Amino acid sequence: MKAVFLEKPGGNLVVREVKTPVPGPGEVLVRMKAAPVNPSDLAKLRKADDITTFIPGLEGSGTVVAAGKGLLPRLWMGKRVACSSEYPYSGTWAEYMVTKAGKCFPLAAKVDDEQGSMSLVNPLTALGFFEIAKENHHKAIINNAAASALGRMVELLGRKINIPVINIVRKSEQVNNLKRSGSKYVLDSTAPSFIEDLGKISHELSATVLFDSTCTGQLGKMISVLPSGSSVIIYGNLSGEENILVNPRTLIDNDIKISGFFLGARSKKNGMLKNIINLREVGRLMSSDLKINVQGRFPLEMAQEAVETYLADMSAGKVLLVMQA
Ligand SMILES: NC(=O)c1ccc[n+]([C@@H]2O[C@H](COP(=O)([O-])OP(=O)(O)OC[C@H]3O[C@@H](n4cnc5c(N)ncnc54)[C@H](OP(=O)(O)O)[C@@H]3O)[C@@H](O)[C@H]2O)c1
Known part of the structure; x- marks a missing residue:
């Protein structure tokens, strides 16, 4: 699969071909559709040390295409989800991401992949x-x-x-x-x-x-x-x-x-039930009047341009990486 990497610490973003990860117990493989550039992604990029394995991207959306052992992974199989990354070696700025099933949430039918990619953070x-x-x-x-x-x-x-x-x-x-x-x-x-x-x-x-x-x-x-x-x-x-x-x-x-x-700390404190209630509320808001501005869409190969466009005018709207796999 194609994924975004840092060319060198503090350097430009490039795309490399790597092996598609396989989900383990409690994990799913998401075929990514879209992922935003958020300030937290830029902070992670600045701090990344092992650039040979680090794939950026903290949130996004896609479809679950493979499931590891467990009830939740099986439940999410084939579903369109909003997802966040669990491991530094598998971020959302890639064609596929492996993450914990607990970090995926089915998207409401009225929420499209682009809006859904920004529905968590x-x-x-x-x-x-x-x-x-x-x-x-x-x-x-x-x-x-x-x-x-x-x-x-x-x-x-x-x-x-x-x-x-x-x-x-x-x-x-x-x-x-x-x-x-x-x-x-x-x-x-x-x-x-x-x-x-x-x-x-x-x-x-x-x-x-x-x-x-x-x-x-x-x-x-x-x-x-x-x-x-x-x-x-x-x-x-x-x-x-x-x-x-x-x-x-x-x-x-x-x-x-x-x-x-x-x-992350707030969600832990809230517990599962409150988090589910909040996610449903986000689904309702995004199905009605919450629409996030998008100023640009870029393929993975143009991740560097995507970040530069975002940094040139952060208030103009989110910049998305859109995957074609
Ligand atoms: N702690 C958490 O759990 C958590 C969760 C979500 C978001 N956040 C934080 O929330 C903030 C907003 O995130 P977002 O995704 O909504 O951002 P965004 O839409 O990408 O926009 C960033 C905004 O920050 C402004 N900005 C940038 N540098 C600034 C500075 N030095 N002084 C004042 N304003 C500045 C930009 O205004 P200009 O156009 O004027 O540059 C722009 O309006 C970020 O700091 C993010 O890390 C934190």
Whole structure:
């Protein structure tokens, strides 16, 4: 089969022919149809050490074409699924992927392969944010990098369940785009009045949780204007900054809590039943009004171009690798 590899550590992406993997007990073989380029894929590519075996791609969609021993693998045989990778040597950026059957979820009939390939990571994270908001009685939430695919889902869910979302973006055209699509609260982090505006609006709406995926140098100032008792939840590191500077007095005087969010850990905590309920909810949303923008589609052989296109304008929509096998 064809699969994407790194030419050298930190180098370009290339396609190589390798043996199609065989599913073992509890595993399935998925013939891949589509897979997005996500920020988490780029982070993995930067860290990959054994480039001779590493196949990127954390999520995607396809059809289960072979099943190892076990009830679940047999149950999924022949099904169209959303899937995530289990092993670094078998990612979704390939014609076939072997993964645990428990990492595959049948797709609703109304969800096509492309949309289905993006139905795990971001939609489940967006649901997770509102679980946190409800558990902790936050009346409104603040989300950064809000022009992202995830940001748009957070806004959509917020509207559905009546929890206002304060969206933070970093370009004026993103403010206009979000407002045009119905977002009420949008702040531009490059505006001179940004910190002041954030303080004002977060107090007005009692927005006591900030979800941040950027970790920029502004974070300390942003935290200093949040309502007392707020929580700051870091779920990404788009800026690549290795340290976050926060004045300890802010944390003490304003009773601020800082923590991290990782979907894998959240799913483990939620348990199987809650995860199934969430997946069904994602299926329902994707069958109706949740449509993720796609800005480009590339064959595996053009994975390098796909990543470059994505990096040139991440807010323009997802870039997909589309497999022809
Ligand atoms: N922790 C978890 O479990 C989890 C799960 C899902 C997603 N995430 C995180 O959620 C974030 C969004 O993911 P996505 O797939 O929705 O992204 P996406 O649609 O690919 O878009 C990325 C967004 O990030 C913005 N961005 C990039 N670098 C930035 C920076 N230095 N400062 C501010 N904004 C920046 C881009 O805006 P421009 O167009 O202005 O560049 C773009 O809107 C990522 O950080 C991802 O890792 C985390």
